[in-house]
Amino acid sequence: MVDGKAKSGPLLDIRNLRIEATVYPPGEAPRTITLVHDVSLTLEKGKVLGLIGESGAGKSTIGLSSMGYGRGGVRITGGEVILNGRDILKGGKEGLRKLRGRDVCYVAQSAAAAFNPAHRLMDQVVEATLLHGTATRAEAVKRAVALFKKLSLPNPETIGQRFPHQVSGGQLQRVMTAMALCSEPDLIVFDEPTTALDVTTQIDVLSAIKDAIRDTHVAALYITHDLAVVAQVSDEIMVLRHGRLVEWGGTRQIIKEPRQEYTNALVSVREIEHQEQQPGTTPMLSVKNVTAAYGGGHIKVLKNVSVDIYPGQTLAVVGESGSGKSTLARTITGLLPPEQGSVVFDGRTLANRLADRPKEDLRQLQMIYQMADVAMNPRQTVGTIIGRPLEFYFGMKGRERDKRVAELLDEIEMGKGFIDRYPAELSGGQKQRVCIARSLAAKPKLIICDEVTSALDPLVAHGILKLLLNLQQIEKVAYLFITHDLATVKSIADSIAVMYRGEVVRYGPKSKVLTPPFDAYTDLLLSSVPEMEIGWLEKAIKGRRMESAGN
Amino acid sequence: MSSSLVVLVAQRIALGILLVLAVSVLIFAGTQILPGDVAQAILGQSATPESLANLREQLGLNQPAYIRYFHWLGGVLTGDLGTAMSSGQDIATSIKERLWNTLFLAFWAAIVAIPLAITLGLIAVRYRNGWVDKLISGLALASTSFPEFFIGYLLVFYFAVQHQCFPAISTVYDGMSFGERLQAIALPAAALTLVVLAHMMRMTRAAILNVMQSAYVETAELKGLSASAVIRKHAFPNAIAPIINVVMLNLAYLVVGVVVVEVIFVYPGMGQYLVDHVTKRDVPVVQAVGLIFAAVYITLNIVADIAAIVANPRLRHPK
Numbered sequence A: 001m002v003d004g005k006a007k008s009g010p011l012l013d014i015r016n017l018r019i020e021a022t023v024y025p026p027g028e029a030p031r032t033i034t035l036v037h038d039v040s041l042t043l044e045k046g047k048v049l050g051l052i053g054e055s056g057a058g059k060s061t062i063g064l065s066s067m068g069y070g071r072g073g074v075r076i077t078g079g080e081v082i083l084n085g086r087d088i089l090k091g092g093k094e095g096l097r098k099l100r101g102r103d104v105c106y107v108a109q110s111a112a113a114a115f116n117p118a119h120r121l122m123d124q125v126v127e128a129t130l131l132h133g134t135a136t137r138a139e140a141v142k143r144a145v146a147l148f149k150k151l152s153l154p155n156p157e158t159i160g161q162r163f164p165h166q167v168s169g170g171q172l173q174r175v176m177t178a179m180a181l182c183s184e185p186d187l188i189v190f191d192e193p194t195t196a197l198d199v200t201t202q203i204d205v206l207s208a209i210k211d212a213i214r215d216t217h218v219a220a221l222y223i224t225h226d227l228a229v230v231a232q233v234s235d236e237i238m239v240l241r242h243g244r245l246v247e248w249g250g251t252r253q254i255i256k257e258p259r260q261e262y263t264n265a266l267v268s269v270r271e272i273e274h275q276e277q278q279p280g281t282t283p284m285l286s287v288k289n290v291t292a293a294y295g296g297g298h299i300k301v302l303k304n305v306s307v308d309i310y311p312g313q314t315l316a317v318v319g320e321s322g323s324g325k326s327t328l329a330r331t332i333t334g335l336l337p338p339e340q341g342s343v344v345f346d347g348r349t350l351a352n353r354l355a356d357r358p359k360e361d362l363r364q365l366q367m368i369y370q371m372a373d374v375a376m377n378p379r380q381t382v383g384t385i386i387g388r389p390l391e392f393y394f395g396m397k398g399r400e401r402d403k404r405v406a407e408l409l410d411e412i413e414m415g416k417g418f419i420d421r422y423p424a425e426l427s428g429g430q431k432q433r434v435c436i437a438r439s440l441a442a443k444p445k446l447i448i449c450d451e452v453t454s455a456l457d458p459l460v461a462h463g464i465l466k467l468l469l470n471l472q473q474i475e476k477v478a479y480l481f482i483t484h485d486l487a488t489v490k491s492i493a494d495s496i497a498v499m500y501r502g503e504v505v506r507y508g509p510k511s512k513v514l515t516p517p518f519d520a521y522t523d524l525l526l527s528s529v530p531e532m533e534i535g536w537l538e539k540a541i542k543g544r545r546m547e548s549a550g551n
Numbered sequence B: 001m002s003s004s005l006v007v008l009v010a011q012r013i014a015l016g017i018l019l020v021l022a023v024s025v026l027i028f029a030g031t032q033i034l035p036g037d038v039a040q041a042i043l044g045q046s047a048t049p050e051s052l053a054n055l056r057e058q059l060g061l062n063q064p065a066y067i068r069y070f071h072w073l074g075g076v077l078t079g080d081l082g083t084a085m086s087s088g089q090d091i092a093t094s095i096k097e098r099l100w101n102t103l104f105l106a107f108w109a110a111i112v113a114i115p116l117a118i119t120l121g122l123i124a125v126r127y128r129n130g131w132v133d134k135l136i137s138g139l140a141l142a143s144t145s146f147p148e149f150f151i152g153y154l155l156v157f158y159f160a161v162q163h164q165c166f167p168a169i170s171t172v173y174d175g176m177s178f179g180e181r182l183q184a185i186a187l188p189a190a191a192l193t194l195v196v197l198a199h200m201m202r203m204t205r206a207a208i209l210n211v212m213q214s215a216y217v218e219t220a221e222l223k224g225l226s227a228s229a230v231i232r233k234h235a236f237p238n239a240i241a242p243i244i245n246v247v248m249l250n251l252a253y254l255v256v257g258v259v260v261v262e263v264i265f266v267y268p269g270m271g272q273y274l275v276d277h278v279t280k281r282d283v284p285v286v287q288a289v290g291l292i293f294a295a296v297y298i299t300l301n302i303v304a305d306i307a308a309i310v311a312n313p314r315l316r317h318p319k
Helices: A059-065 A091-099 A121-131 A136-151 A169-182 A199-216 A225-235 A252-257 A262-268 A327-332 A361-364 A382-394 A398-411 A428-441 A457-473 A486-492 A521-528 A534-548 B003-033 B038-046 B051-057 B063-075 B091-126 B131-145 B148-160 B178-211 B215-222 B227-238 B240-256 B259-264 B270-279 B283-311
Strands: A012-023 A029-044 A046-052 A075-083 A105-106 A189-190 A219-224 A236-243 A245-249 A285-294 A297-308 A314-318 A338-346 A367-369 A448-449 A479-484 A495-500 A501-508
Touching: A029 A059, A029 A075, A029 A245, A046 A169, A046 A225, A059 A219, A059 B003, A105 A169, A105 B215, A121 A136, A121 A169, A136 A169, A136 A199, A169 A189, A169 A199, A199 A225, A199 A521, A199 A534, A219 A225, A219 A262, A225 A236, A225 A252, A225 A367, A225 A534, A236 A252, A236 A262, A236 A297, A236 B051, A245 A252, A245 A262, A252 A262, A262 A457, A297 A327, A297 A338, A297 A501, A314 A327, A314 A486, A327 A361, A327 A367, A327 A448, A327 A479, A361 A367, A361 A382, A367 A428, A382 A398, A382 A428, A428 A457, A457 A479, A457 B259, A479 A486, A495 A521, A501 A521, A521 A534, A521 B270, B003 B063, B003 B283, B038 B051, B063 B283, B091 B131, B091 B178, B091 B227, B091 B240, B091 B270, B091 B283, B131 B178, B148 B178, B148 B259, B178 B240, B215 B227, B227 B240, B240 B283, B259 B270, B270 B283
Parallel strands: A046 A219, A046 A236, A105 A189, A189 A219, A314 A479, A314 A495, A367 A448, A448 A479
Antiparallel strands: A012 A029, A012 A075, A236 A245, A285 A297, A285 A338, A495 A501
């Protein structure tokens, strides 16, 4: 397409790609590690190849290699990347610059971060087109507006005049797709384009991307860790692990008849059988008509919220970002005193402010966070981290404390060998386990889990959920489980509260909440969760259109 | 322009005025604490209790301090800075000419130093960690590390003594042509430039490097922009607020901190005027100059604040 010459063969042909990086571990000599081990792939014009795997699988690294780009100190040290019959790695810096933004474009995970806050959207959308001189500004703007329309953005004529912060996350992701399509490239690399979005927004963006790919005949590498998402858009899927190819095949074959054990583990629906417990007679913690606000009462985030948590049970709070889930946790723990209403624990009303609560109340309510690595002091060993609540709440010292730490490590299925390790030496899942042990060390009655599995790979998250359920059996602890992921809710909850814009729109035992008839929002939420089924996206979108036509 | 932006800017300006008033109180109080008063200073050896009392009556010194403060402040606000004790001249008239000289020198130093510092910062980022970057950083650091009098005398030695292209003494007087004036201030302006250059250049470099980690810089690189275009178009606009701040700080230094350079080159500016009158313990002059320096410093810092607010697209274009 570049020179108008017809070229036979695949659009993209990556052969024996080898990518390395130098790491500088503290206190050790720098060493070279291999991120991608001799991976090969081909992609035909107008086709979509899904790259899937957990973090560290080398998906993004391979995707960016099609633009000859290495993030940080990453180097392509072997193999060939042949685009349109030419090895781009031999073209030098100039050659790569001519190709980036013209033949290959990139859509990043977080469009909110990937747009320059200082420039208007239109200037950024047409920038690459103008840079490579493939169109005049007027033509490029016309093309961009047409793309905005195609991607069903509101006010396509004027949205380009806005700055990135004036547009929502889902819309920005679509603008970024328009930006990639604007220079009419042969290939687009989509790097987890919907991962940062709420499920209800994800489905719209996904469908917009799929339509745009179909209508423009552009080829795409679609990178994600979510098989259900990639099944909706890809013709073929490549499963990667630790920088090596696991399996490569047609979408149907991969999700229906996986040949490798690892693929099978990814594909199999990971639902944990969890028998719902009936609510007891007296709740352990009651949130009563709580209204809370930020900015001196100006921005109401919680409106008259009431929920109960029963001893040894799990209440899941679901909702999209901005629905007030985490604010509810902040109010219960006293970090954000409510404007109205109260929190009753064990029959007595808790002080509104954290500073006014006695140590005993603090001990009874513990928290686990989404980002385990920033919730721990990187300069303390696992033993110190878990031992701290033991010292603080129970005054344990010396051998007694070490014994208890070892017991807790055992409970979270990590051996005694971890006592002297630092957080940086642990994997993501192990870090979250240490955080769980730390909260358990206080022997609380309630643990608030704020999106604790969201930052983890599916298989690791599965392990954490199972662990939490086991611990609930042993320690009889109750959970307030905050999440946006409905699959997690099904696995772990006894009762569910669905939140939307600061209000509880649906609340009750799990079986009741998940049984029709649904209210409009819960229905939208449930129908937006991608299913590992080819054609699910079209069905879901159709269902939605019919519904909005019916309304 | 949004209303929230107007409110923010108005707040800064109000705060600035309040600060200048607070500084005026401090300056007045400071000179009151000094032992002796103006009457004693004027009479010196010939002071008798009687003549002291008479003079105090005459100068209004026996009134309470707060009344004298408001008297002084009222004078300042109407442009009357009082009379210099040592010479009996009107302070406002003598300061006017000298302030203009100082601003003239600062202006030309800034015209050279600011674009040069920012350009060098951009170049250092473009070739970061390479030899160009190290050379720029090294030279800038060296020029800042030398005291300004040393740089001043070095310049005098090369350009005035050995090559005789610029005068060693920067005398300016009425009736001088613009070109002659520029030639006269070339050496002090160069000395000042060298002093402020490194600070601005290093802050520019650091501010831009900080922004270079952003995802939108990667986006720009993946569009095929050249390294310098990425820095100029995508990194620099987002680093503008910290850069403005350091530029304004250095501008303030050019006005307020030129004392040493003015003395070296015998330049008739504010710094020289202040030094002269400090040695003569001429309190009204020291008060007036102190207040003007404080006002300049506060004004420039407020300008920096406002510029940083206005440079933020989130405030300029709210949702």
